Amino acid sequence: MQDEKVALFIIFGGSGDLARRKLYPSLFRLYQKGYLQKHFAVIGTARRPWSNDYYQQIVFDSLASLNPDAEQAKEFASHFYYQSHDVTNTEHYVVLRELAQKLDTQYQLAGNRIFYMAMSPRFFGTIAGHLKSEDVLDDRGFNRLVIEKPFGHDFASAQVLNEDIRASFAENQIYRIDHYLGKEMVQNISAIRFGNNIIESLWNNRYIDNIQITLSEALGVEERGGYYENSGALRDMVQNHISQIATLLAMEPPVSFDAADIRSEKIKVLRSLHIGTPEEARQDFVRGQYGAATVAGEALDNYRDAAQVAPESKTETFVAGKMTFENYRWAGVPFYIRTGKRLAKKATRVDVVFKQLPMNIFQSVNKQDNLAENVLTIYIEPTEGFTLQLNAKRVGQGFATRPAALTFRHSSEAATNTPEAYERLLLDILNGDSTNFTHWDELAQTWRFADVIEKVWASEPAPDFPNYLSGSMGPACADELLARDGRHWVYDPTQTDCE
Structure with missing residues (x-):
């Protein structure tokens, strides 16, 4: 008991x-x-x-x-x-x-x-x-x-709301829920990073080329059209869930696994989050809105046809972009993020792409041999687990290489018995443990980051919406965003069987 x-x-x-x-x-x-x-x-x-x-x-x-x-x-x-x-x-x-x-x-x-x-x-x-x-x-x-959430709709409104609440409650009495912080594999990010020397010693800009965070949803807005019209994907997903995952990936090791020490490191790394100029926001972030398509024999309509959505709505249902942290560990490493409704598959995952070797010695014996990227994938949902992709020799004569995956998955029994996010967070509240909740200083910084993008989008005509089909992985501009940097999205279920 x-x-x-x-x-x-x-x-x-x-x-x-x-x-x-x-x-x-x-x-x-x-x-x-x-x-x-x-x-x-x-x-x-x-x-x-x-x-x-x-x-x-x-x-x-x-x-x-x-x-x-x-x-x-x-x-x-x-x-x-x-x-x-x-x-x-x-x-x-x-x-x-x-x-x-x-x-x-x-x-x-x-x-x-x-x-x-x-x-x-x-x-x-x-x-x-x-x-x-x-x-x-x-x-x-x-x-x-x-x-x-939502805790405000921009930094100014969030600040007013925070001041109203702080007039009655102290900061250590306030528990701002982000249910993603209660998910098993989001919490596993800390265990993977800080519990394995082989990972933490490589967790920096000397060895990591880029990090990709994907939160894709197969469903549309369903009955939440009214809410979404006043929110959009940037406020609904990027300002909170994605920013919190990025923070856990980027923070420095805390002195201890105490709530105060973890919070200190999260706030510190968010202070290094680059708040872009309007021109950088135009270059580094793209938006989309889903359109009609037939997927697996089912006719899916436009976002604009959903209940409580304006017929000419300019609200984004998809966001992709690039976050950067201006500190010693992460200088030069882009964190690519994307989230959207009506995408090809429901999946929340992190792909950590390591830098290529400076020289491929195997090309001397096989001119066609290009080494695959080493990628650590953390599966958050619906699959829970992780995979490390390495290069190995193909069976047979010669020395051609192929990617090989070292994979761990939670068993069906473990997944069934895993506490649901709200269950875990409610117990934390009962225990007075604020580790997995958002401090005002974190919230303020992520709003400052999102506000720049939101203001640029509000001041300029939206793209010709809808600009991606239901069942795809978003608009072409999301792929072009990475292609400009000579990179690509690791996860694309429309092209591969990747989980």
């Missing part, structure tokens, strides 16, 4: 999609594993006039995909309570405080409170202010505020 965690969760947006799909199942998995037992309770808030019984049934139903034991699921759901709540109404926070105090006594929660913002960011500051002014915070235990 695990050490029991004691806390009251107050979820603003308790009736929403995020709560049903991610939060309730993740809390239940922690309950199954014994991290949550008798001494926890959850208050869900939303505008809807639900009863406790109805809310508990919603929670119970949200667990269906886990095939739970019915009695265990029912007992778990009995810890959930509902309050109809208008986040702008001060009186509602008085009622919330009274319910929180009652549950604290009933479940012996020692004043430990976790406030989860699972709703529109425009209310974050309002909620945080009322939690403090109406004494919903409890000084007897811990008070932790959990925030989902």
